[in-house]
Amino acid sequence: MREYDFEPIPGLPERLPPGEEVLWQGSPSWKGMARRAFHIRKVAVYFVILAILAVILDAVDGLTLTSLVSGLTWILFLALLTIGLLTLLAWSMARASLYTITNRRVVMRIGAALPMMVNLPFKQVQAADLCIYDDGTGDIALRMDLSAKLSYFLFWPHVRPWQFSPPQPMLRTIPEPKGVAEILAKALADFQAFESQHSEAVAAPSETQSSPPVRSES
Numbered sequence: 001m002r003e004y005d006f007e008p009i010p011g012l013p014e015r016l017p018p019g020e021e022v023l024w025q026g027s028p029s030w031k032g033m034a035r036r037a038f039h040i041r042k043v044a045v046y047f048v049i050l051a052i053l054a055v056i057l058d059a060v061d062g063l064t065l066t067s068l069v070s071g072l073t074w075i076l077f078l079a080l081l082t083i084g085l086l087t088l089l090a091w092s093m094a095r096a097s098l099y100t101i102t103n104r105r106v107v108m109r110i111g112a113a114l115p116m117m118v119n120l121p122f123k124q125v126q127a128a129d130l131c132i133y134d135d136g137t138g139d140i141a142l143r144m145d146l147s148a149k150l151s152y153f154l155f156w157p158h159v160r161p162w163q164f165s166p167p168q169p170m171l172r173t174i175p176e177p178k179g180v181a182e183i184l185a186k187a188l189a190d191f192q193a194f195e196s197q198h199s200e201a202v203a204a205p206s207e208t209q210s211s212p213p214v215r216s217e218s
Helices: 030-036 040-061 065-096 177-203
Strands: 022-026 098-102 105-110 116-121 125-132 137-144 159-164 167-175
Touching: 022 167, 022 177, 030 040, 030 065, 030 167, 040 065, 065 105, 098 177, 105 167, 125 177, 137 159, 137 177, 167 177
Parallel strands: none
Antiparallel strands: 022 098, 098 105, 105 116, 125 137, 137 167, 159 167
């Protein structure tokens, strides 16, 4: 049995209520996650700089070629181990994650070691920001109402970097982000229009009122 076999609908904790429908589902790109959440390119550059410094210091100290090769071997080993672990972590997180947009909310199934699902109702979504990258993936960050009371560390890495107060949950490194953003924008606009019409209908006074009884006196 797999960890998500209990889901009646993939990515959702329960069946949708009447009137709600799934508009889009997708997962992060593990390559994009590795580059932008775990910064494997920056880690690789760090180890390259470390190797260059090691060569310079060994040359200054007049060490032998054997000691130089031995030092570089250890740096290469640590570099491959670190990048490999970060890549594996990015792959596992992307594989475990599933984003869902319905006509009423955004649902995020996140977490590799401790999977969880988070509902973000449209009532608490104020706006969404789109960022597209050169590899074709992109991020959609949700600007939430303060009433949501979300935790940055609970959502990481599915959250806008360095935006702590309030945190902004993010559909991270998703394929075809422009099309997804259009789906989300239309869903939000339709929901807000429906809510506005409903509020106006509730607030409008009744046109017909019962007349008070009239007593006749002789």
